[in-house]
Amino acid sequence: MERFQDIDKADSTVIWVKNMTKKFGKFVANDNLTFSVEKGEIFGFLGANGAGKTTAIRILCGLLSPTSGEAYVAGYDVYKQSEKIKQSIGYMSQKFSLYDDLNMMENIRFFGGIYGLDKKTIEQRTNELIEKFGMQDMQKKLIKDIPLGWKQKIAFSIAVLHKPKVVFLDEPTGGVDPITRRQFWDLINETAEMGITVFVTTHYMDEAEYCNRVSIMSEGKIIELGKPKDLKEKHQVNSIDELFFKVARNVNY
């Protein structure tokens, strides 16, 4: 674990976390997390339910404050500069993606509006989106009448509409069919190529293979961190799925 202890905070570091701990009463949700994420990286955050992934993501987004430790997002301190952080991040969760009773255009305009984009920029980026997805006929449909897969793709596009430095995706592909999931990951790759850092949590171990680096959490701790290829070699397994079972079993499962 020593190699995590002293991590550099370079200019290209977008997320920098050192000894971050979050306690809820006596329960330790995040135990001494230390990691960093570089610009344009796709960073996968894996772990079983209750492992502490969501807590970590909520801290980094400024929804919770850590109990102790340090954390910087886009160069800003999560303790003091959460307002600045909010300007620089995008966020999308499985639980909520878009307002069901608004149509696609209204959703885009709303989220564009609260991120302070002007009308012209919103129109322009909306047109790009529609062009890209070929959704001309979906514009006026209420979101509740659009299939989940499409919804998630639109939601992701909206989360990066304001071109944030980093986008947090909390289980973005939950309940989505394999083909759409594949398309969704194409979108993620495109976004990362544009220089937007992607921080993603997921249950699907096959998705972990698409990440540049993954960390595996268990009981509030990071128990593995590295490139998927390196981790597989280290533990002599064929897939992240196997790896997950192997390392997770060592810790009480």
Next chain:
Amino acid sequence: MKTYLSLVKKEFHHILRDKRTMLILFGIPVALMLLFGFVITNEIKTIGIAVLDQSNDYTTNQIVDRLESSCYFVVKQRISNYGQLESVFKSGAAKLAIVFEQQFDYNLQRNRKANVQIIADASDANFANLSVSYATAVIRGYINDKNVQKSGMLQIVPEVRMAYNPELKGVYFFVPGIMALILMLISALMTSVSIVREKEYGSMDVLLVSPVRPVEILLGKVTPYILLSFINAFVIVVLGWSVFGLPVAGSLFLLFFECFLFISLALSLGILISTIADSQMVAMFVSAVGLMLPTILLSGFIFPIENMPLILQWFCNIMPPKYFIIILKHIMLMGNGLKEVWKETLILLSMNLFFILLAIKKFKIRR
């Protein structure tokens, strides 16, 4: 400003597209007005009375005629002794008995004082109260007329005065109450439910993660409800005036200013509820039991506060609707101005400040 407008626009979309919300917003106020106005009326019409006339002379007959011609009373039964009273009340034929003493006319002429006894079936206390007042009013009216004819000589035994609402019209009582109820419903209940809905769906997280400030989220949330509350207050005033003939005696401007005070108070209560409730069900329950019920029961809307046990009276004193209803009665019925209601206005104002600050503070802590 732009983010605020985006939020308001979004909120309006939510409201206008949800049929249930629209029904609550515009159906309930109208339904309540009509219901209270026409069905659950506490006005008395054609109430059955029993007459025990031990004197049966010119005056007593005239008084009975007077009672009957008032349209409020119908003589159902004439009885000959007190013993029959019980069975008349039990059968439900009459709710009120008028008992004239012996030699009523003689006493009145000689002693300038005669006694009439009014006995009410008080199993329905409100009803009894009202019908006794009606009967006394009618008898008093009769004696007044006599006095005028005979140049002031007869003594008036009952002294009751129904100020500002001499006919005891129900609509005068319930319009202020309904106003308080509706504004509470829309401002507190609807707002708390709509904020909690965003918490439940997880969209609140998305908003809190965005650069929008919590205060902006709140303002965007409540603005549409303020507007709708005003529309409803207006609808109630117009309905009261056009359908039930209740004019607003005082200043309309003051009336809407006081409405605004009450609306913002109710909104902060709604926000407060939304910070403690985790589901729409809980929010709805807390608003209904914690705010709507007191507005109906502990505000003087239906039950007079003066008649309550002391402990409940103290409770009433911390209920904002109580003061709002007092203010409304002053402005709408008596035509009074700020001079008469400044105390209640001040109380509403300070409650307002307290709850707004508390609501903003609580809402921030959530993040």
